[in-house]
Amino acid sequence: MTTTEEPARSEDVQTLPSRFERPPWPPAGPRRLIGDLGGTYAANGLIGLIFSATGPVAVILAAGSAGGLSPQQMASWIFGVFFLNGILTAVASWLYRQPLAFFWTIPGTIIVGGSLTHLSWPEVLGAFLVTGLLILALGLTGRVRQVMAMLPMPIVMAMVAGVFLKFGTDLVHAVGTDAAVAVPMVVVFVVLASRAAFGRWMPPILGALLVGAAAVAVTGRFHPTGSSTPWIAAPMFQAPQFTWQAITELVVPLAITVIVVQNGQGAAVLTSAGHKPPMNVGTALCGVWSLATSVVGAVSTCLTGPTNALLVASGQRTRQYTAAVVCGLLAMVVGLFAPLFVQLMLATPVAFVATLGGLAMLRALQGSFVAAFSSRHTLGALVTFLVTVSNVQFLNVGAAFWGLIAGLLVSRVMESGDFRKRLSVTVSVATIVGRPGADRRVPGSPSPAASAPAGSAAARSRRPRSRRPD
Numbered sequence: 001m002t003t004t005e006e007p008a009r010s011e012d013v014q015t016l017p018s019r020f021e022r023p024p025w026p027p028a029g030p031r032r033l034i035g036d037l038g039g040t041y042a043a044n045g046l047i048g049l050i051f052s053a054t055g056p057v058a059v060i061l062a063a064g065s066a067g068g069l070s071p072q073q074m075a076s077w078i079f080g081v082f083f084l085n086g087i088l089t090a091v092a093s094w095l096y097r098q099p100l101a102f103f104w105t106i107p108g109t110i111i112v113g114g115s116l117t118h119l120s121w122p123e124v125l126g127a128f129l130v131t132g133l134l135i136l137a138l139g140l141t142g143r144v145r146q147v148m149a150m151l152p153m154p155i156v157m158a159m160v161a162g163v164f165l166k167f168g169t170d171l172v173h174a175v176g177t178d179a180a181v182a183v184p185m186v187v188v189f190v191v192l193a194s195r196a197a198f199g200r201w202m203p204p205i206l207g208a209l210l211v212g213a214a215a216v217a218v219t220g221r222f223h224p225t226g227s228s229t230p231w232i233a234a235p236m237f238q239a240p241q242f243t244w245q246a247i248t249e250l251v252v253p254l255a256i257t258v259i260v261v262q263n264g265q266g267a268a269v270l271t272s273a274g275h276k277p278p279m280n281v282g283t284a285l286c287g288v289w290s291l292a293t294s295v296v297g298a299v300s301t302c303l304t305g306p307t308n309a310l311l312v313a314s315g316q317r318t319r320q321y322t323a324a325v326v327c328g329l330l331a332m333v334v335g336l337f338a339p340l341f342v343q344l345m346l347a348t349p350v351a352f353v354a355t356l357g358g359l360a361m362l363r364a365l366q367g368s369f370v371a372a373f374s375s376r377h378t379l380g381a382l383v384t385f386l387v388t389v390s391n392v393q394f395l396n397v398g399a400a401f402w403g404l405i406a407g408l409l410v411s412r413v414m415e416s417g418d419f420r421k422r423l424s425v426t427v428s429v430a431t432i433v434g435r436p437g438a439d440r441r442v443p444g445s446p447s448p449a450a451s452a453p454a455g456s457a458a459a460r461s462r463r464p465r466s467r468r469p470d
Contacts, residue, residue, distance in 0.1 A: 019142035021278030023095040028321075033094070037322040040315045045326025047203060048310040052103055052327075053082070053334050053341075054205050058357035059167070061345050063109050065353075067116025071346060073297055075339040076236040080298025083233065083335025088289050088301065090328030092282075098275040099311040099324035100282065101266075102289065103304045103331075106364070108257040110163045111400050112299055114391065115250055121297070122241035127250035128294035129240050134255050135300065136287025144283045148260050152418070155407040156260050157371035158381035159253070159400055162388025164365045171358025178351030180219050185212040185355045208359050216348050224347040231340040235296040253400040258286055258302040265305030273312035273320070277303065306364075376418035380411025 028036070057078065064074040081104040092100040112124055138147060174182040185208040192204035216222050263283060270277045282303050289301040311323040334341065345353060372381040384407030391399050411418065 019280060020284075021096075021276075021281050023278075024097055027095055028097060033322065033325070036319040037326070038315070038319065041319060041323040042326050044311050044313055044315065044320075044323040046330065047313075048101060048307045048323065048327045049330040049334070050203060050206055051310060052304075052307050052331070054209050054356065054360065056103070056106055056360060057341070057345070058353045058360060059106055059109055060104075061342070061353055062167075062170070062357050063113025063116070065346075066113050067121075069116070069121065071339075071342050072236060073121065073238075075233060075342045076238075076297045077299070078338040078342060079233040079235045079335045080293040080296040081301075081335075082331045082338065084289060084293050084296070084298070085301055086328040086331030086335060088285060088328070089331065090325045092285065093321045093324035093328065096278060097318070097321045098277070099270065099308055099320050100277065101304050101307040101311055101324050101327055102282075102286065102301050103307060104293075104299050105254065105257045105262050105302045106361075107160045107163050107261060108254045108302075109299050110167070111250065111253050111257070114163075114400075115246070118393070119243075119246050119249070120241065122239060123243050123246035124250065125238055125294055125297060126240035126242040127246040127254070128298075128300060129291060130242070130247050131251045131254040131258075131300050132287050132290030132294055134251060134287070135258055135290055136284055138255075138259065139280055139282075139284030139287055142280045144259065144263075144279045148264055151256065151260055152377045152380070152408075152411065153260070153264075154372045154375060154377040154381040155384050155404065155411060156256060157368045158373075158384040158407060159388050159403050160257070160261055161365065161368035161372050162385045162403060163400060164361050164368055165389055167354075167358045167361040168365050170354040171362075174351040174354040174358070178349060181212060181215045181221065181349055181351045182355040184215050185209075185352075185359065189359045205356070205360050209356060212352050212356060213348075216352055221349045221352075222347055224343065231337055233336050233338045237295055238297050240294070249401055253404065254300050256404070258290075258300050259283060262302035262304060266303035266308050269305050269309045270312065274317045275312070275320075377407075377411045377415055379415055380407040383407045383410045 060077060060081070061074060064077065069077075085102045085104065088102045089100065092102065115124060138144060171182075171186075175186060188211040189204045189208040192198045192202055192207045198204075263279070263286065267277045267279055267282075286301045286303065293299070293301055307327065308324075311327060312320050315323070372378075372385065384403040386403075387406045388399050388403035392402065393399065394402055
């Protein structure tokens with residue numbers, strides 16, 4: 001990624017060490033905020049929002065439809081993940097003067113979609129609340145990095161790969177059953193992702209969405225319900241139900257996807273760009289906002305990796321926070337019009353949503369396989385993957401939880417040497433927010449660039465290039 005440095009201003013420097021990272025003081029005033037904002041940062045904020053509002057939304061709609069949620073419930077979900085998280089993104093980025101894009105856990109969304117086949121929606125909401133409390137409690141301990149380092153990343157990412165796999169197979173199925181809609185989307189996505197210049201002109205996932213919409217219109221497959229659904233969001237405040245089955249099945253996997261997978265990825269992206277993300281405060285904020293979003297039926301909040309990668313793709317480091325502020329404000333607008341968004345998406349064929357979601361998850365699926373099987377704990381990762389994709393239930397608890405347990409046990413018994421090697425690794429999750437500018441990836445985890453959408457500036461940054469001002 002192309003970034004330029006400028007001398008740190010005196011008020012940007014935190015001189016007092018603290019368990020809870022303090023923002024620079026005083027906050028940026030309106031004059032400085034407007035002065036730091038520029039065309040590059042506004043464009044990066046818009047691109048980050050477009051990515052979040054295309055493929056990842058298709059993931060929510062696919063999970064919600066599979067779980068039998070009503071359009072009103074899905075609109076309330078989308079309102080929560082955009083409007084409420086948009087507020088957090090704009091305010092946190094402004095206070096800390098660095099990009100801090102908070103959205104929702106995509107692997108957690110897919111886990112929830114599978115659980116909705118045998119859990120009621122109120123039970124899932126109860127699990128959301130307990131997950132928020134767990135994340136908040138962990139953030140308040142100030143030991144987020146140590147907890148992140150406890151779980152072998154290959155085993156965690158094997159669970160993620162198993163959860164993501166269905167989106168890959170659904171993509172293939174859509175191409176086979178509805179080629180008129182799916183094939184043009186795949187072709188355009190591949191073309192735009194194949195050349196960096198094409199990706200700069202239009203993000204591949206956006207190109208796939210536009211071509212897919214044209215294909216749906218040409219084939220006469222757009223069938224709106226005709227109901228008088230309001231365009232402006234009316235969030236549904238829904239009462240949770242607490243059951244041991246839902247808590248056991250969902251809380252631990254959801255918390256892991258937030259703290260280890262998503263927050264770890266987001267922190268790695270920001271650290272490689274020279275920022276110092278506030279991990280303890282960020283985790284606590286994820287817990288608080290997860291409690292708030294669960295009230296309107298939205299999955300847990302996290303520090304996202306791909307969106308932050310787009311926000312730091314270019315420009316001066318000390319001005320990149322304005323891209324996140326723009327992204328947060330635009331996300332609030334999307335959240336306000338969530339019912340219209342859901343109505344339009346649900347009026348399209350099933351293959352359109354499946355293809356869009358599958359294309360959006362391709363890079364994430366690739367990265368999870370690489371992280372799971374390229375270094376240590378490979379047998380434990382394989383067991384985790386197999387148990388997760390089997391969809392087996394034991395004691396009424398879903399496969400993602402048992403996949404983690406089985407993989408950890410197998411790896412501990414049969415790959416004990418890999419656990420000893422982990423103790424000697426100098427670069428780990430515990431140092432993920434260390435010296436700025438260094439790539440502090442966890443061994444075996446996907447690089448920040450690999451987590452970015454195909455064709456994005458962050459993904460193209462893997463090629464060596466000279467550092468120059470914009």
